[in-house]
Amino acid sequence: xxxxxxxxxxxxxxxxxxxxxxxxxxxxxxxxxxxxxxxxxxxxxxxxxxxxxxxxxxxxxxxxxxxxxxxxxxxxxxxxxxxxxxxxxxxxxxxxxxxxxxxxxxxxxxxxxxxxxxxxxxxxxxxxxxxxxxxxxxxxxxxxxxxxxxxxxxxxxxxxxxxxxxxxxxxxxxxxxxxxxxxxxxxxxxxxxxxxxxxxxxxxxxxxxxxxxxxxxxxxxxxxxxxxxxxxxxxxxxxxxxxxxxxxxxxxxxxxxxxxxxxxxxxxxxxxxxxxxxxxxxxxxxxxxxxxxxxxxxxxxxxxxxxxxxxxxxxxxxxxxxxxxxxxxxxxxxxxxxxxxxxxxxxxxxxxxxxxxxxxxxxxxxxxxxxxxxxxxxxxxxxxxxxxxxxxxxxxxxxxxxxxxxxxxxxxxxxxxxxxxxxxxxxxxxxxxxxxxxxxxxxxxxxxxxxxxxxxxxxxxxxxxxxxxxxxxxxxxxxxxxxxxxxxxxxxxxxxxxxxxxxxxxxxxxxxxxxxxxxxxxxxxxxxxxxxxxxxxxxxxxxxxxxxxxxxxxxxxxxxxxxxxxxxxxxxxxxxxxxxxxxxxxxxxxxxxxxxxxxxxxxxxxxxxxxxxxxxxxxxxxxxxxxxxxxx
Numbered sequence: 001x002x003x004x005x006x007x008x009x010x011x012x013x014x015x016x017x018x019x020x021x022x023x024x025x026x027x028x029x030x031x032x033x034x035x036x037x038x039x040x041x042x043x044x045x046x047x048x049x050x051x052x053x054x055x056x057x058x059x060x061x062x063x064x065x066x067x068x069x070x071x072x073x074x075x076x077x078x079x080x081x082x083x084x085x086x087x088x089x090x091x092x093x094x095x096x097x098x099x100x101x102x103x104x105x106x107x108x109x110x111x112x113x114x115x116x117x118x119x120x121x122x123x124x125x126x127x128x129x130x131x132x133x134x135x136x137x138x139x140x141x142x143x144x145x146x147x148x149x150x151x152x153x154x155x156x157x158x159x160x161x162x163x164x165x166x167x168x169x170x171x172x173x174x175x176x177x178x179x180x181x182x183x184x185x186x187x188x189x190x191x192x193x194x195x196x197x198x199x200x201x202x203x204x205x206x207x208x209x210x211x212x213x214x215x216x217x218x219x220x221x222x223x224x225x226x227x228x229x230x231x232x233x234x235x236x237x238x239x240x241x242x243x244x245x246x247x248x249x250x251x252x253x254x255x256x257x258x259x260x261x262x263x264x265x266x267x268x269x270x271x272x273x274x275x276x277x278x279x280x281x282x283x284x285x286x287x288x289x290x291x292x293x294x295x296x297x298x299x300x301x302x303x304x305x306x307x308x309x310x311x312x313x314x315x316x317x318x319x320x321x322x323x324x325x326x327x328x329x330x331x332x333x334x335x336x337x338x339x340x341x342x343x344x345x346x347x348x349x350x351x352x353x354x355x356x357x358x359x360x361x362x363x364x365x366x367x368x369x370x371x372x373x374x375x376x377x378x379x380x381x382x383x384x385x386x387x388x389x390x391x392x393x394x395x396x397x398x399x400x401x402x403x404x405x406x407x408x409x410x411x412x413x414x415x416x417x418x419x420x421x422x423x424x425x426x427x428x429x430x431x432x433x434x435x436x437x438x439x440x441x442x443x444x445x446x447x448x449x450x451x452x453x454x455x456x457x458x459x460x461x462x463x464x465x466x467x468x469x470x471x472x473x474x475x476x477x478x479x480x481x482x483x484x485x486x487x488x489x490x491x492x493x494x495x496x497x498x499x500x501x502x503x504x505x506x507x508x509x510x511x512x513x514x515x516x517x518x519x520x521x522x523x524x525x526x527x528x529x530x531x532x533x534x535x536x537x538x539x540x541x542x543x544x545x546x547x548x549x550x551x552x553x554x555x556x557x558x559x560x561x562x563x564x565x566x567x568x569x570x571x572x573x574x575x576x577x578x579x580x581x582x583x584x585x586x587x588x589x590x591x592x593x594x595x596x597x598x599x600x601x602x603x604x605x606x607x608x609x610x611x612x613x614x615x616x617x618x619x620x621x622x623x624x625x626x627x628x629x630x631x632x
Contacts (some may be wrong), residue, residue: 124150139581
């Protein structure tokens with residue numbers, strides 16, 4: 001057993017000894033992620049889960065579990081450059097512990113999570129714990145160049161944080177370049193008492209919707225940063241499987257198969273890890289009851305289709321109440337119609353299989369669900385607008401006063417390649433198309449992290465604190481005549497790159513109205529805020545009208561989310577209180593929008609007490625070096 005494997009095993013044993021001597025109410029959940037070269041023939045790391053008992057044979061505590069990932073024999077198996085063959089081509093992909101999607105992390109509300117990341121790649125990366133509140137632990141958020149610099153090649157890093165007050169499905173993913181397309185996995189938080197506010201399922205099943213890219217993801221990021229957006233994935237995936245709608249020389253690709261028992265219910269934990277698209281998800285002959293999203297419970301909502309945008313995690317119950325047979329599940333990407341730029345159709349198909357049914361479905365056709373047209377984006381608006389929160393006395397208290405209001409437009413613009421302000425616009429090769437928030441395209445640091453410079457008081461020259469609270473000029477934001485390049489949009493197209501942040505005092509009530517625009521495109525925008533959940537007060541189509549639309553705000557049972565899908569040529573209003581000090585990234589979860597600059601960050605100052613302040617960096621935190629990577 002190699003040094004890291006031995007260390008992980010010893011650490012597990014040490015934790016066991018500690019648990020035997022100390023009966024505690026919460027667990028320390030330990031993982032090791034190893035990222036390196038590995039061929040598809042190598043064995044994946046084993047996941048060992050140990051629930052320790054005392055000398056009498058009784059459980060120390062029903063929710064105390066110690067989880068370690070380690071190589072079973074010798075040195076850690078090399079993971080992140082793994083050769084996989086699909087569609088007749090062998091592609092190098094980046095994974096964690098030899099798995100695509102990566103290993104699921106299972107914890108209980110109240111646990112402390114410790115993850116050791118070993119980077120065997122030729123480039124840096126970070127791991128972000130998407131949706132984890134990170135209360136007073138911004139140092140562990142894992143946002144590249146925002147809360148930390150990337151882990152260098154050959155380096156390692158430990159993330160340590162507590163998970164309290166959240167229950168449901170979140171996820172983790174790489175947060176440098178486009179690596180999250182394959183470096184991702186589910187992060188499941190279970191209730192302390194094991195009870196849900198809905199019928200207990202027989203089993204819960206992750207449904208990770210993603211994309212299959214043949215292009216190297218590092219090269220993809222480089223091309224997008226240069227304004228080249230001509231590359232596309234070759235297929236959608238469900239749990240890493242392309243499905244039988246894709247084939248190699250007539251031989252269908254493997255499909256994900258979900259085996260069910262008649263009369264049982266299944267909790268599907270649906271996560272969209274895709275870089276490019278929102279997805280419609282259906283299972284023929286079955287309906288869903290939506291019960292949660294983004295680590296928060298929802299009022300049960302019955303539907304035959306789930307719509308999940310990049311960054312979102314949706315929990316649904318599915319009852320196996322159909323006649324025994326095979327049934328297709330389908331994940332279909334939507335996109336705006338022309339004149340928006342068009343991408344290929346992305347779709348993956350899996351199988352729900354009842355027992356006793358032959359592979360040929362007993363000679364009958366396999367039922368497939370009727371899917372919406374890919375260019376019809378209204379089902380997304382209806383789905384998201386129908387969701388409401390399941391009131392939680394401790395958390396579902398919407399702030400009724402507002403200290404600071406923002407109206408943030410989300411769209412595209414352009415900058416001149418030569419650095420000047422005068423060049424030919426209209427998507428000419430003299431410009432780079434960028435994404436903006438209030439006509440500012442975010443310039444991401446590359447040599448330091450925003451949190452480190454803020455904490456050190458060395459932010460001068462790195463960022464400014466003047467992110468605007470409204471766009472520089474009003475216009476008809478959703479006029480689709482602005483989509484095609486031409487004289488109408490050309491007036492609004494010029495923009496600039498800058499690292500503009502916004503600072504808030506502790507306990508400030510903030511309201512943001514996000515407005516999707518039709519400037520050079522009419523995409524929706526899944527907006528994700530690190531370190532916070534926010535109340536989704538309302539959503540609408542068209543331009544936000546404060547006199548009319550504030551009357552629609554839901555103060556009784558709004559959704560509590562970390563990602564809000566701002567509708568195509570529509571708006572969404574959210575509200576939250578700045579109760580978590582640190583520096584927190586706000587960005588669209590379409591990867592091309594992140595690379596293009598649809599982002600900013602919020603600085604939240606310390607509160608009046610140590611309990612409301614950000615502690616100093618923990619011992620495991622590694623500062624940025626002059627090369628823009630973590631120091632050893």
